[in-house]
Amino acid sequence: MKKMNWKKWVSILGTVVLGTGALAGCGAEEEKVSNEPGKGKLTIMSWYSPKDFAPVLDGFKEKYPDLEIDFQNVPNEGNQYQQKLNLLANSEELPDVFWIRGPITNFAKNGYMKDISEMESVQKLADTYKEDYSYDGKVYAYAPDSWVGGMFYNKDLYEEYGFQPPKDWAEFIEQSKVFLENGIKPLGMFGAALPDLIYWLHDTEGIAKDPELDDKINSGEMKFSEVYSDVMELWYKDCVETGIVSQDMVSITDEQRLDEFATGKAAATLTGPWAIKGLKEKNPELNIGVVPFVGTEGNTYAMGATNIGIAINAKAKNLENAELFLEYMGTGETLQKYQGVTGNFLGVEGVEYEVDPAMEPMKEYAESGKFLIPTSKWTYTDTIDAMMQRGTQEIVMGTKTVEDVLKEVDDKMAELLASEQ
Numbered sequence: 001m002k003k004m005n006w007k008k009w010v011s012i013l014g015t016v017v018l019g020t021g022a023l024a025g026c027g028a029e030e031e032k033v034s035n036e037p038g039k040g041k042l043t044i045m046s047w048y049s050p051k052d053f054a055p056v057l058d059g060f061k062e063k064y065p066d067l068e069i070d071f072q073n074v075p076n077e078g079n080q081y082q083q084k085l086n087l088l089a090n091s092e093e094l095p096d097v098f099w100i101r102g103p104i105t106n107f108a109k110n111g112y113m114k115d116i117s118e119m120e121s122v123q124k125l126a127d128t129y130k131e132d133y134s135y136d137g138k139v140y141a142y143a144p145d146s147w148v149g150g151m152f153y154n155k156d157l158y159e160e161y162g163f164q165p166p167k168d169w170a171e172f173i174e175q176s177k178v179f180l181e182n183g184i185k186p187l188g189m190f191g192a193a194l195p196d197l198i199y200w201l202h203d204t205e206g207i208a209k210d211p212e213l214d215d216k217i218n219s220g221e222m223k224f225s226e227v228y229s230d231v232m233e234l235w236y237k238d239c240v241e242t243g244i245v246s247q248d249m250v251s252i253t254d255e256q257r258l259d260e261f262a263t264g265k266a267a268a269t270l271t272g273p274w275a276i277k278g279l280k281e282k283n284p285e286l287n288i289g290v291v292p293f294v295g296t297e298g299n300t301y302a303m304g305a306t307n308i309g310i311a312i313n314a315k316a317k318n319l320e321n322a323e324l325f326l327e328y329m330g331t332g333e334t335l336q337k338y339q340g341v342t343g344n345f346l347g348v349e350g351v352e353y354e355v356d357p358a359m360e361p362m363k364e365y366a367e368s369g370k371f372l373i374p375t376s377k378w379t380y381t382d383t384i385d386a387m388m389q390r391g392t393q394e395i396v397m398g399t400k401t402v403e404d405v406l407k408e409v410d411d412k413m414a415e416l417l418a419s420e421q
Contacts, residue, residue, distance in 0.1 A: 041069075042321040045085070046072075094313040097312060100141055100311050116140065122139050122142055125347055126349070129144065132376075142311075148359075148362045148365050148366040149304055150291055151293065152271055153289050156287045161178060161182075167298055177242065180244065188257035188258065190257040194392040198232055203372050214374050218377070225410050229402075232402045343355060391405035
C-alpha cells in the first residue's frame with residue numbers, strides 16, 4: 001500500500017541534505033564522531049516525504065539549531081525503501097536513525113539495531129506497540145502509532161447507484177459487477193497492491209478464526225499454500241475472472257489509482273489514513289467513507305498494523321544525537337505533530353489528537369486490535385511480499401496460475417527456513 005509524494009524540501013529545511021549523498025561516509029570502518037549532544041551531525045533515513053515530515057523535523061531543528069541534519073528520503077512504493085535499507089545494512093552504512101517496518105527479527109538478530117528498551121519515550125508506549133518491535137525480550141524500534149485502513153468508498157457514487165457499503169463479500173462482488181457494467185472501476189488498484197484483496201479475504205476468512213496463521217507459516221508448522229490457497233482461489237474466481245481486477249492495474253501507479261478514486265473513475269480503493277489529505281487536495285468535494293473488510297459470512301476485519309518504527313543504528317556515529325531525536329519523538333507535542341503526518345491512532349496515553357472524521361468508524365478496530373496486514377507478520381516479509389506482488393501480477397496477466405505462485409512461495413519459504421538450521 002502502505003503512498004507518498006517525496007519532493008520539494010530544501011527551501012524548507014535549509015541544511016537538510018536530500019539524496020543518496022546524505023549518507024556518504026557512514027561506513028563501519030570510520031570511527032564514531034564525538035560531539036557534544038545537540039551539536040555536530042545526525043543522519044536520518046525515512047520513507048516519509050520531506051514535505052510531510054517538515055513539522056516534526058522543523059521542531060527538532062529549532063530545539064537543536066547547531067545540529068546539522070542529513071535527511072534521506074526513499075519512497076516506499078515498489079519496495080524501494082526496504083531494498084535500500086537492506087543494502088545499507090549489508091554494507092554497514094546505515095544512518096544514525098532509520099525507519100523500519102516489522103517484523104524486525106533479522107535486523108535485530110544481526111546486530112543492526114540498538115536496544116532502546118530503557119529509553120523514556122519507549123517506556124511510555126502501550127505493550128502492543130513495544131511487542132511488535134521486540135526481539136528476545138528487548139525493544140529495538142519506537143512505534144507510537146498504528147494505522148488502520150479498509151475500503152475507502154465514494155459516498156456520493158454509492159448513493160447514486162442506491163448502494164450502502166457491502167455487508168458481506170457476496171454483496172461487494174455484486175455491487176462491483178454493477179459498477180463495471182456502467183464503466184466505473186469497482187476498485188482503484190495499482191500493481192504493487194494487487195495482493196490486497198487476497199489479504200482482505202485472509203483477514204476475514206482466516207485470521208478472524210485463527211490469529212496465529214501467519215505465525216505458523218513463519219515457524220514452518222504450515223505451508224504458505226495451506227494458509228492462502230483457498231482465499232487466492234476465491235480471489236481469482238470472483239475478482240480476476242470477472243474483471244474487477246484487470247490487467248491495466250498491473251502498470252498503474254499508486255498515484256494514478258488515487259487519481260481514479262478522487263475523480264470518480266473508481267468507486268472505491270483500499271488504503272489507509274495517510275491517503276486522505278492527498279485525496280482531498282485532488283478533489284475537495286470528494287465525500288469519503290471508510291469501512292472494514294467484510295467476509296463471506298458477514299464478519300468484519302480491518303487492514304492495519306503497528307506503524308513503521310524508528311530505530312537507532314547499533315553502530316551510529318552520532319549516537320547521542322540519535323538518542324536526542326528519539327526522545328524528542330516521544331514528547332507529547334511532537335507526537336501530535338507526527339500523528340498529523342500519519343493520521344494514525346496513537347498508542348501513548350495522555351496525548352490528545354484527532355483523526356479525520358472519515359476514519360472514525362475504524363477507531364473501534366484500532367482499539368480492539370482487530371486489524372492486520374499479513375506482511376507485517378512474515379519473518380521474511382521483504383522476500384515473500386515481493387513474490388506476492390510479482391506473482392499476483394503474473395496471475396492477472398495470465399502467465400502463471402494461482403497454483404504456480406503458491407508453489408514458488410512454498411519452495412522459497414522452505415529454502416529460507418532451512419537456512420536457519
